[in-house]
Amino acid sequence: xxxxxPHQKALEEQLDEVIAQLQDIAVLDxxxxxxxxxxxxxxxTETDENSQADxxxxxxxRIAILAELENRYRSIIHALKKMEGGTYGICEISGETIxxxxxxxxxxxxxxxxxxxxxxxxxxx
Numbered sequence: 001x002x003x004x005x006p007h008q009k010a011l012e013e014q015l016d017e018v019i020a021q022l023q024d025i026a027v028l029d030x031x032x033x034x035x036x037x038x039x040x041x042x043x044x045t046e047t048d049e050n051s052q053a054d055x056x057x058x059x060x061x062r063i064a065i066l067a068e069l070e071n072r073y074r075s076i077i078h079a080l081k082k083m084e085g086g087t088y089g090i091c092e093i094s095g096e097t098i099x100x101x102x103x104x105x106x107x108x109x110x111x112x113x114x115x116x117x118x119x120x121x122x123x124x125x
Contacts, residue, residue, distance in 0.1 A: 007083075008083055015080070018072050022073060037059065071124065089103060092122055093115040094114070098111065110125075
């Protein structure tokens, strides 16, 4: 049995959850691989200024949520690809093994605990 099988299962479950959340607010553009915010259920034809402001605010909220979910989606996909390539569990900064506790807490972790604060500086997967 693969020692990372529990992490793979957790990642696959997280991926299903993230995709479901993304599908609530966005559509996957199969050409680019990017998620595009869904606005068809936001009334943008309203002439009332307050309604227009509400619609704009809702769109802004969705954009912020989308950005967070899409980053999570890409991180999970990246981790699963690393599993396929045999590089899962290796810190992308130091090349050292990522601590088991870190992988349990975040199966998509890209760095060891020592480099955790620098993970945000890595290019997006």
